[in-house]
Amino acid sequence: MHSWIDGQPATAVNLHNRGLAYGDGLFETIAVHSGRPSLLELHLERLALGCQRLAIEADFPLIRDELTRYASQLGDGVAKLILTRGDSLRGYAPAAGSPARRIVQGSPLPAYPAANAEQGVRLFACQTRLAEQPLLAGLKHLNRLEQVLARAEWQDAEHVEGLMRDTQGRLIEGVYSNLFLVRDGVLLTADLSRCGVAGVMRAALLQQASVLGIPFEVRDLELADLEQADEVFVCNSVYGIWPVRECPAHTLDWPPGPLTRKLQAVARTLLDT
Amino acid sequence: MHSWIDGQPATAVNLHNRGLAYGDGLFETIAVHSGRPSLLELHLERLALGCQRLAIEADFPLIRDELTRYASQLGDGVAKLILTRGDSLRGYAPAAGSPARRIVQGSPLPAYPAANAEQGVRLFACQTRLAEQPLLAGLKHLNRLEQVLARAEWQDAEHVEGLMRDTQGRLIEGVYSNLFLVRDGVLLTADLSRCGVAGVMRAALLQQASVLGIPFEVRDLELADLEQADEVFVCNSVYGIWPVRECPAHTLDWPPGPLTRKLQAVARTLLDT
Numbered sequence: 299m300h301s302w303i304d305g306q307p308a309t310a311v312n313l314h315n316r317g318l319a320y321g322d323g324l325f326e327t328i329a330v331h332s333g334r335p336s337l338l339e340l341h342l343e344r345l346a347l348g349c350q351r352l353a354i355e356a357d358f359p360l361i362r363d364e365l366t367r368y369a370s371q372l373g374d375g376v377a378k379l380i381l382t383r384g385d386s387l388r389g390y391a392p393a394a395g396s397p398a399r400r401i402v403q404g405s406p407l408p409a410y411p412a413a414n415a416e417q418g419v420r421l422f423a424c425q426t427r428l429a430e431q432p433l434l435a436g437l438k439h440l441n442r443l444e445q446v447l448a449r450a451e452w453q454d455a456e457h458v459e460g461l462m463r464d465t466q467g468r469l470i471e472g473v474y475s476n477l478f479l480v481r482d483g484v485l486l487t488a489d490l491s492r493c494g495v496a497g498v499m500r501a502a503l504l505q506q507a508s509v510l511g512i513p514f515e516v517r518d519l520e521l522a523d524l525e526q527a528d529e530v531f532v533c534n535s536v537y538g539i540w541p542v543r544e545c546p547a548h549t550l551d552w553p554p555g556p557l558t559r560k561l562q563a564v565a566r567t568l569l570d571t
Numbered sequence: 572m573h574s575w576i577d578g579q580p581a582t583a584v585n586l587h588n589r590g591l592a593y594g595d596g597l598f599e600t601i602a603v604h605s606g607r608p609s610l611l612e613l614h615l616e617r618l619a620l621g622c623q624r625l626a627i628e629a630d631f632p633l634i635r636d637e638l639t640r641y642a643s644q645l646g647d648g649v650a651k652l653i654l655t656r657g658d659s660l661r662g663y664a665p666a667a668g669s670p671a672r673r674i675v676q677g678s679p680l681p682a683y684p685a686a687n688a689e690q691g692v693r694l695f696a697c698q699t700r701l702a703e704q705p706l707l708a709g710l711k712h713l714n715r716l717e718q719v720l721a722r723a724e725w726q727d728a729e730h731v732e733g734l735m736r737d738t739q740g741r742l743i744e745g746v747y748s749n750l751f752l753v754r755d756g757v758l759l760t761a762d763l764s765r766c767g768v769a770g771v772m773r774a775a776l777l778q779q780a781s782v783l784g785i786p787f788e789v790r791d792l793e794l795a796d797l798e799q800a801d802e803v804f805v806c807n808s809v810y811g812i813w814p815v816r817e818c819p820a821h822t823l824d825w826p827p828g829p830l831t832r833k834l835q836a837v838a839r840t841l842l843d844t
Contacts, residue, residue, distance in 0.1 A: 301586050310583035311591060313574050313676060318584060318653065320715035321594030327661075352716070353723060376661065380591065383719075388600075388651065388678050390715065390722035390746060403586060405661050430738060431702035434716055441714035442593035442663065443625070443707055446656075449663035450626060465703060473663060 299372050299404040305364055311401060314385040316392070321440035323382030323398075324348040326498075328365065329407070329536045329569050330377050335369040336569045337535055338362070340498040345381065348437040349398075354383050356398045368402045376536055378403045380440070410537055415562065418543030418554050419458035419532070424448040424473065428464045428493040436496035448473045459532050461545060464493050469519040472532045475540075476500035477519075480529035480557045485514035498535040499565060506564050512557070524548065529555030531562075538565035572645050572677040578637055584674060587658040589665070594713035596655030596671075597621040599771075601638065602680070602809045602842050603650050608642040609842045610808055611635070613771040618654065621710040622671075627656050629671045641675045649809055651676045653713070683810055688835065691816030691827050692731035692805070697721040697746065701737045701766040709769035721746045732805050734797075734818060737766050742792040745805045748813075749773035750792075753802035753830045758787035771808040772838060779837050785830070797821065802828030804835075811838035 300307040316322035326345055329336040342362060349356050361379070368377055380403070384396035426448040434441070448460050459472040470488050471477050476497040479486040485507055490496045507514045524530065530542035530552050539562040541554035573580040589595035599618055602609040615635060622629050634652070641650055653676070657669035699721040707714070721733050732745040743761050744750050749770040752759040758780055763769045780787045797803065803815035803825050812835040814827035 303586075309586060311586055311588075312583055313576075313581065313674060315584075315591065316719075318588065318591045318655075318674075319598075319713070320719055321713055322716060322719050325592075352720070378661065382591075388649065388681075390718045392719075392723065401586060401591075408661075426706060427704075429702035429704035431700075431717070433699060433720060439716055440592070440594055441716045443595060443712055443714045444704070445663045446589075446593055446595050446665075447625070447706060450665065 299375070301401065301403045302364070302368060303401050304399060312385050314387055315382055315399060316384060316386055317380060317382030317440055320390065321442070323354070323380060323440045324352070325378060325380045325438055325440060327536060328369070328377045328379065330369040330372045330375050331570055333370040333373055335365050335377060337498050337502055338365065340501050341535070344438065344496065344498060344501070345379070348439060349381070351433070351437060352383070352439070354381065354398050356381055361400060364400060364402060368404065372404045375407055376405050378405070382440070408536065414458055414537070414540045418541030420456055421472070421542050421545040422452045422457035422460040423545060423547035424451050424460040424462050426451060426462065428462055428470050430464060430492040432492055435493050436490045438495050445473050458540070467521065469521065469524060470494040475532035475534045478503070478531050478533065479519065479523055479527040480555060481523070481527055483513065483557070485512055485557065486519060486523060487514070487516055488519045489517050497533065499533040499538065502568050503533060503561055503565065506561070506568070521548070525550060527552065529558045531558045533565060535569070538562065538569055572648070574674065574676045575637070575641060576674050577672060585658050587660055588655055588672060589657060589659055590653060590655030590672075590713055593663065594715070596627070596653060596713045597625070598654070598711055598713060599652045600809060601642070601650045601652065603642040603645050603648050604843055606643040606646050608638050608650060610771050610775055611638065613774050614808070617711065617769065617771060617774070618652070621712060622654070624706070624710060625656070625712070627654065627671050629654055634673060637673060637675060641677065645677045648680055649678050651678070655713070681809065687731055687810070687813045691814030693729055694745070694815050694818040695725045695730035695733040696818060696820035697724050697733040697735050699724060699735065701735055701743050703737060703739075703765040705765055708766050709763045711768050718746050731813070740794065742794065742797055743767040748805035748807045751776070751804050751806065752792065752796055752800040753828060754796070754800055756786065756830070758785055758830065759792060759796060760787070760789055761792045762790050770806065772806040772811065775841050776806060776834055776838065779834070779841070794821070798823060800825065802831045804831045806838060808842070811835065811842055
């Protein structure tokens with residue numbers, strides 16, 4: 299399907315776009331099923347938080363409307379919204395009056411092997427560490443070189459995701475997922491106030507944990523927490539949940555456990571409705 | 572003057588360019604005087620280092636040729652080269668066989684007030700801190716949100732540059748310049764192995780200091796070093812050197828000193844030849 303820029307079909311973006319020049323913008327990757335954007339409210343919430351922290355002015359009713367219309371034409375697939383601060387000729391200072399630019403791109407749903415969700419995935423232990431930058435932590439902004447470097451660390455198909463730690467060694471997330479551990483029935487996920495992307499599926503699962511009375515903690519996680527975990531899984535807003543069955547670099551493995559399976563069903567429902 | 576993509580006139584770039592998607596690329600901002608790109612060899616050296624560290628394959632003879640031809644048509648101005656890892660549909664993993672993409676843009680030489688070079692500039696003390704990421708430190712890559720946030724901290728024309736420190740409080744650089752101090756005849760500039768951009772003018776000045784027998788140290792700099800400095804200046808490869816005459820937030824001021832004036836003349840010569 300055609301991409302749109304500011305609601306109009308387009309294949310190319312102005313060379314002076316600040317997204318290209320500085321990564322000055324945000325993005326959202328949204329699953330679309332039967333013409334409906336999944337978890338749209340949470341995507342818009344995170345985008346709004348990003349706009350607030352980066353001081354990007356955007357028309358949210360228009361964005362919502364555009365994503366809804368785009369999804370209905372896409373049918374099934376992934377809609378990616380890139381929101382940049384607009385264009386400017388040169389220099390870090392934003393040009394006055396240059397409106398935020400909305401780019402929407404569509405692609406088919408990724409053809410992940412069914413085994414990822416059923417038997418679980420292997421985690422590669424990335425050497426690339428996440429820098430601590432509280433001003434940008436949690437946001438899905440366009441400065442993603444750390445993820446590019448981390449993803450380039452492995453080429454084999456045996457590893458499906460990579461475990462990323464921060465420069466202090468804390469466990470943070472996957473390269474394109476968030477990480478959850480289960481220990482003694484308690485759901486654990488990393489505090490993302492110093493680095494990391496606060497995923498929409500992560501937020502949805504924490505909401506559901508509250509609703510379902512599943513105890514959870516959002517806190518710093520160390521390697522010891524991984525070693526002591528009963529269950530491990532990764533999640534994002536496209537594939538839902540994959541159990542993690544092995545992290546060979548740390549000689550650790552886990553059977554897909556009951557809480558993982560329960561939340562996997564929850565995630566599937568969240569994405570489909 | 573028209574921009575070029577891969578040597579051809581263009582005004583827009585493919586929406587799937589990884590520079591836009593992830594800031595997956597590098598750039599160089601090159602002064603052009605009388606049709607010649609200033610400090611071209613140092614720009615190409617830094618670019619090559621960036622390509623090596625990000626594993627971007629680029630055709631350097633072609634890049635050199637393109638920049639030389641572009642500069643000769645531009646005459647006087649600034650040529651900006653953006654080199655991205657190419658295009659890919661979705662996902663952090665680079666698409667196999669997608670060549671690096673070369674974007675060259677031209678703009679007029681900035682009309683900076685003569686007072687910047689003559690009387691010196693005021694430094695704003697930025698609250699935005701630079702995160703420590705040794706894997707990216709020194710490179711002029713496209714992930715520049717920290718600079719965007721820092722530059723947005725002041726709007727008044729009184730402050731011409733901003734002083735950026737890292738998360739530990741060390742002095743690192745200006746928002747679009749490198750920082751030098753002079754103490755007891757010794758030139759000091761920050762070690763950039765954890766963060767910061769290793770500017771081409773900084774490299775040229777360190778080379779010249781060696782040639783001219785000016786003692787220098789590249790090391791961690793603290794606020795105390797700024798307080799004890801006899802002279803302070805900022806530099807980049809477009810404007811050369813500006814003395815720093817004041818940093819009001821720290822109630823510090825300096826007269827433009829003899830070593831600053833000497834190197835300012837050196838920088839002018841470097842840019843003009």
